[in-house]
Amino acid sequence: MNIIKDFLLQLMLMIVPIFIYFTFISEKVKGYKKQNIIMTVLWGISILFCMSFPVSLGENARLDLRIIPLLLMSLYGGIWSSLFLSALIIVYRLYFGISIGFYNTVLVLLLSLPVIWFFQKYFIRSEKQKRVRIAVGLSLFYCIVGFIVFNILRGFTLENGIVQIIQLIMGGLVTWFFIVLYETIFEINQIRKELQNAEKVRVISELTSVFAHEIRNPMQVTRGFLELLNEPDLPKEKKEYIQISIEELDRANEIISDFLAFGKPTTDINERIEVGNQLQRVVKIIQSYGMNHNVEIKTEIPGESWIYANSQRLHQSLINILKNAIESMPNGGIVLITYTSTNNGYIRISIKDEGVGMTKEQIDRLGYPYYSLKETGTGLGMMVSFQIIQSFKGKIEVISEKDKGTEFIILLPQIY
Incomplete structure (x- = not known):
């Protein structure tokens, strides 16, 4: 029962930053850099709690899911966020003392991070399904590297092998869950923004279609009189003023045309x-x-x-x-x-x-x-x-x- 409780606590510690981001940060904090800094701090806190309250599988067998916050922030936030969180993991692990576990943590990060950074640019450009595959693959890679390094440093035992296999399976499944969760919430947010934008545009388009005719008529009359005034014997300075006025009227006409083009329903045949x-x-x-x-x-x-x-x-x-x-x-x-x-x-x-x-x-x-x-x-x-x-x-x-x-x-x- 304690294992399930500890595991659910680890999950909750990772769900909270996602909830905070989409509820408060994405809408209220303007600017990608500010959002990225706040999320790095939130994921950092999540990592500290994950390491502080690991899942206990026995007397000397513990595992935590620190890889999930680190991986998510590395993929979505970039190299600098990844470096900060990696340094945080190393420093906090050092707090517990220098041991084989500390060397294991440092070596796994040194071997895994370059691979994560390499795939990060492909992850950002990919669609949802491919992002999920990349993230799960990197999570499994991290766990496998951890398994190999751990056994090299401590020697293989059946108990440690079972713990590492459990971490491998749980790491892959939890990574899949959180990437799908994040991408799904992001898509819902985008749809909501698009609907809000569409409503604004619809109102603008309706108003434009109502007033376009009334606005264009005096504009065309004005343009016609300006062309009549543009006689060859006018001073150069006045001719320039008339030309600028005509160009600005044409620009205003183009703006009205763009509004109408955006607002009218598509009836063209493909x-x-x-x-x-x-x-x-x-x-x-x-x-x-x-x-x-x-x-x-x-x-x-x-x-x-x-x-x-x-x-x-x-x-x-x-x-x-x-x-x-x-x-x-x-x-x-x-x-x-x-x-x-x-x-x-x-x-x-x-x-x-x-x-x-x-x-x-x-x-x-x-x-x-x-x-x-x-x-x-x-x-x-x-x-x-x-x-x-x-x-x-x-x-x-x-x-x-x-x-x-x-x-x-x-x-x-x-x-x-």
Whole structure:
């Protein structure tokens, strides 16, 4: 009975940080770095309690699940969080005295952490099912390393072997449970945010559709009179003022069009589209825009691949993303466009630039109303792009590093 009680206590000590994160931190604490620091501290406390109240399997046989908080924070939080928690484990283990157990802890961490860090970047980019497999695999690897090191240092005994096998099984099962739990709660949170965002956009779209006609009419009249006033014999300064006024009216008109495009339901007919041809058409159109910004557009287009989409709307989405990529490089650079087929039935279109890059906070806000990284932007173009790709049952992923560049990954279901 005590074994079950101790094991349930270990589980509770790991559930609490997840509960605190999704209940209080994810919504109320702004900024990825602040959230990461708080979670590192919470997981650190969890590790200390796990080590303080291990599961007792006999007189000299104890195990704890410190690997779970360490692994979760290493995979989701990165190397620095992992280093902090590893140092915490070593220091706290040192508090109990220098013994074979202490050397075992240090050696297992030294052998396991480089492997965990290596797979961390693949974990972040992977989908839910693959994340679960990576995490469980790393947990089993850690336990196996611990089993080997323990037996080298202390010698193999049947009792110790049983304890290590139990830890191996429990480590894998508990890792699977917590990764699935974390990913499921995260998905629910994302759906809730998307629903809230969709409601905001719906209200904006309805208001825009009501007022668009009334706003556009006086705008067109104003633009017409400005063109009439723009006579050849006007002073240069006044001609510049008129031209600026016309350009601003056109920009306002484009904003209204973006609102209407985002708000109206999709009624376009989808058809079979060859991805390579679509990308080549888009590149031809945007090429001159890139040259004006000293940006070279390179493509790597393999054999034929087909998707089911609306050519005009996909074209609009790709143009928006490419324009953003070009404008993110004020000093020029290269935009690389590639596509490949994935193992899970998607076409993966990659648009990679060498621009200013984005922080994680900026990436998380992409596609939301009124959020733009450009001084005169409204964020509507990116909102429309996200909506278009989602209407084709696809999704957009963004990988970016500040001052190094951004990669937009568009995943669309492949047809044969």
